[in-house]
Amino acid sequence: DTAVSQTPKYLVTQMGNDKSIKCEQNLGHDTMYWYKQDSKKFLKIMFSYNNKELIINETVPNRFSPKSPDKAHLNLHINSLELGDSAVYFCASSRSRGTLHFGNGTRLTVT
């Protein structure tokens, strides 16, 4: 029943590691997003994909690479993790020009 689901919910890893976060939506939406929420709760867009095509890349370091194998999935791979990458990462989806529906977030902690 979950509309937008992310895995894992929590991710604890050491600096320098590579990790991935997966996102799937079953709403039939065309567009998917990654947002980052920092420790002060500030939410900022990272990427958006429409029909598997990258639309928004909001000056995110190259260490972050989104991948959309199909319309229903948008994964986020992060290389060489740094302490500053610790945050909550939210996946979202929408119909074109529609309301964003968010997943429950993935809390990433880099030690």
Next chain:
Amino acid sequence: AQKVTQAQTEISVVEKEDVTLDCVYETRDTTYYLFWYKQPPSGELVFLIRRNSFDEQNEISGRYSWNFQKSTSSFNFTITASQVVDSAVYFCALSEARSNFGNEKLTFGTGTRLTIIP
């Protein structure tokens, strides 16, 4: 550039009191959307409302109401007869309606942490 300001960082009220969360926005676009999202302590982001810039009618949904005033670029949110379950961080957000498909970038305010005291 778009900007959303939520000047109230934290608000605490006693249960059953009414509370208004302020949101002021800036945009050069004539067509845009405004949103409110709720983030309870469990962490998820819950959609509350979306309002088109052409529709200045106020909206009421149960204990929640929204006051959109284009003249003052404000989109305030009022909770009537607050309850403990209303305790959360509330975000106001803005999106340009002229965006192409996939470009609906939400600009969020910094959020207002609302605590309802039982």
